[in-house]
Amino acid sequence: MFALLGTNGAGKTSTVEVVEGLSRPAEGTVSVLGHDPFRERSLVRPRVGVMLQEGGFPPDLTVTEATKMWAGTLTSPRPVDEALSLVDLTHRASVRVKQLSGGERRRLDLALALLGRPEVLFLDEPTTGLDPESRRNTWELIRGLLREGVTVLLTTHYLEEAQALADRLAIMHRGRIVAQGTVSEVVDAYPARISFVPPAGIPLPVVVSEDGSGRVTVRTNNLQETLHELLAWAHAHSVELSGLDARSASLEEAFLAIAEEAA
């Protein structure tokens, strides 16, 4: 899985729409499964599944009818029941689309994307609007697809989603890719952080930054060493580092740092 992350308006959806073959690239070339997705649409489409950020279904069709319609347009569709049970919508099969919740609509959209047994799957914010349980179920479903060998291009706002699922990722800001690699490659470029409320009246042994909340933050590329130094110092001076919090860089921190740097 490749995940495309980015700030709002960074151009994720536009990029994905070019890769899906919905729009023509202004310059450069795009290749999906060895073909141009725009000009050779008929060669590419039978092998890919797409879940748009905003896709629609006629509100007056039922879930089953909408799925059947989609199946009728495909070369080799899964059975409708199978697709609906994959996304856990079987119990809503005879409900009209307009009566579905936002999360259920997302899952229906995912079912249609999976209906053609795609080799490549495009998921544009697939879990937006899903409750935590449905999100976990969707993650499990996506993991299963990845194990079967499906290639997935994911865009998401949820960094933990990318961290949990993606092999590689890229972060976009204002139309450009500003960082890319495996999750750990992207994250390792950013320092770990230790924060605490400093004891009064004693100079600290490390360089800190203050944010005005009374806490100070230490940034370090060697978390274990710095933390040890700090704790030994506190022990020697018999002071308490209240609210002590130490963490390795996460994707979220890397992302925030990138958004901040670029701003």
Next chain:
Amino acid sequence: MRATAVGQAELKLFWRNRTALFNSLVMPVLIVPLLMSVDADGVPLIVGLTGFVLLMAVYYNLVTTFVARREELVLKRLRVGELTDPEILFGASLPSVVVALGQMALFAVIVGVITGVALPARPWFLVVGVVGGVTVFALLAAVSSAFTRTVEMAQVTSLPVLVACLLGSGLFFPLSVLPDGVATVLRLLPLSPVLDLLRAGWSDGPVLRPLIVLAVWIALGTYAVRRWFRWDPRR
């Protein structure tokens, strides 16, 4: 055929949409007294009704269908599937077209039997007229939808085509009663050649000129759809 999957879904939606049902099933019946009040019976009544069905059941219905599916993001969703663009439009048009063809046949038979109209001597001109008419008005509907923001706005954006064709194509009176210059211009409207061809099915009449006008409209319509049709909502 793949497009029929979309057509079947559209047919279900059509039966669930009261406005569409009214416009295509009831409106043409309401027009009968109007046509009879201008002394249309027999062939002119059949021709007039067919023209009216083309305008309401094909053109107007399809403008609202295309706009509704675009605003619901259905067209966009369909476009990431395997169907080609023409297949999507064809599929979405199917129910309106099928209902319209059924109505035309029904009206022709009823009026024909009641007023004792002879069988058309040259039925192939009827076929060409109907097929060409359906094609032109489906294309025009797609073009009009591009300039229509909401389904409600379709009532306004469809007016130019509807009014021009209702009043200017010889639906209520033959164009030959008008001054030559005016009639010549009005014969260029998209509905006029269709009606000419229908009349030619029963009696001798000009055929070549209507065929050319119709072909030009189909070419223009196709070009305009490719150029202006919108798959995404207007925002």
